[in-house]
Amino acid sequence: MLALRPNCECCDADLAPDAAGAMICTFECTFCVGCGEGRLGGVCPNCGGGLVARPARPTALLGKFPGSTERVVKGHAACVSTHTP
Numbered sequence: 001m002l003a004l005r006p007n008c009e010c011c012d013a014d015l016a017p018d019a020a021g022a023m024i025c026t027f028e029c030t031f032c033v034g035c036g037e038g039r040l041g042g043v044c045p046n047c048g049g050g051l052v053a054r055p056a057r058p059t060a061l062l063g064k065f066p067g068s069t070e071r072v073v074k075g076h077a078a079c080v081s082t083h084t085p
């Protein structure tokens with residue numbers, strides 16, 4: 001089962017577990033589409049693997065199978081360089 005992390009590792013944008021718009025790698029490093037496709041070119045900066053669209057979990061199942069609440073943010077070179085201080 002996917003952890004469904006709640007945010008983009010790059011820009012910290014909120015990513016709802018029951019909505020499209022998140023991208024993950026095989027280790028479930030998680031990014032928004034803007035970072036995953038834009039800044040990162042579809043390649044995970046942590047492991048070098050490809051990023052694919054994360055499947056949304058049906059809202060009705062989130063009560064029994066909730067997404068992760070652990071926010072992960074890292075300073076990847078491709079992200080940090082475009083962040084304003």
Ligand SMILES: [Zn+2]
Binds near residue numbers: 036
């Ligand atoms: Zn992002």
Ligand SMILES: [Zn+2]
Binds near residue numbers: 026045046
């Ligand atoms: Zn990765």
